[in-house]
Amino acid sequence: MSAPAKFTRALVRLPDDNFADGLTASCLGPPNVAQARAQHANYVWALEACGLTVTRLEPDSRHPDGTFVEDTALVTTRGVLLTRPGAESRRGEVAAIAHALEECFPAAETETIHAPGTLDAGDVGEADGHFFIGISARTNVAGAQQLALWLAARGFTSTTVDIRALPGLLHLKSGFAHLGGRQLAAVGALAAHPALHGWDVLLVPPGEDYAANCVRVNDVVLVPAGFPQTSALLRAAGLRVVELDVSEFRKMDGGLSCLSLRW
Ligand code: CIR
Secondary structure (H helix, E strand, O other): OOOOOOOEEEEEOOOOHHHOOOOOOOOOOOOOOHHHHHHHHHHHHHHHHOOEEEEEOOOOOOOOOOOOOOEEEEEOOOOOEEEEEOOHHHHHHHHHHHHHOOOOOHHHHOEEOOOOOOEOOHEEEEEEEEEEEEEEEOOHHHHHHHHHHHHHHHHHEEEEEOOOOOOOOOHHHHOEEEEEEEEEEEEEEOOOHHOOOOOEEEEOOOOOOHOOOOOOOOOOEEEEEEOHHHHHHHHHHHHHHHHOOHHHHHOOOOHHHHHHHEE
């Protein structure tokens, strides 16, 4: 399996004291903020161990979901697209991320999703220049169309994956990950989707759906701890697995990919 393009940078935002006030539909109880911070620190160390330079933004009490930075921008090798998150309470997160990205990407070359489009970048999965775009409760058809046009103008290809009828998936990447080359990981509900035909799909075992939100970072796949069958499958596929405990982020419907922007 060929390795994806090498990441050198990441952007994260530390969880705020009011992290538990964010949006969630999970029934796992309130997160422990101190534990979330410790898990976040481990996550950042893991990114650094993969060779990334990580920019840490301070917590922002106006945005309890602000630690899930992935949803606010799509960073590609050919530019940045700022999103318009589907949840109104999250729209104010974008400005600070746009500002932070200006250090690496000229503002003049950065575009944005416009109303009536909505897009959470947790719904966007890149696989070596091809992008899977989830249509979800957060990303609407108008947002997906704007993104597809933006990608096409940059020579990328894309396909949409409607996940609105699939239970348990907040975002496409809640159930899907690119592992490198033609290989994807996907939950059972997504594996047979026509958009995935022709790809080598590693099926995440039933009962371990949460582990589909894993992240290939250079030579490593970051995988949530506590899903041994998925870790074993990934190792059997020849991948180097690093398990990270993200239990407190799971309680807020988030996971490994949501916690950083990577480029
Ligand atoms: C939300 O509901 O928007 C946050 N509590 C969780 C966002 C997780 N982001 C992601 O999966 N990309």
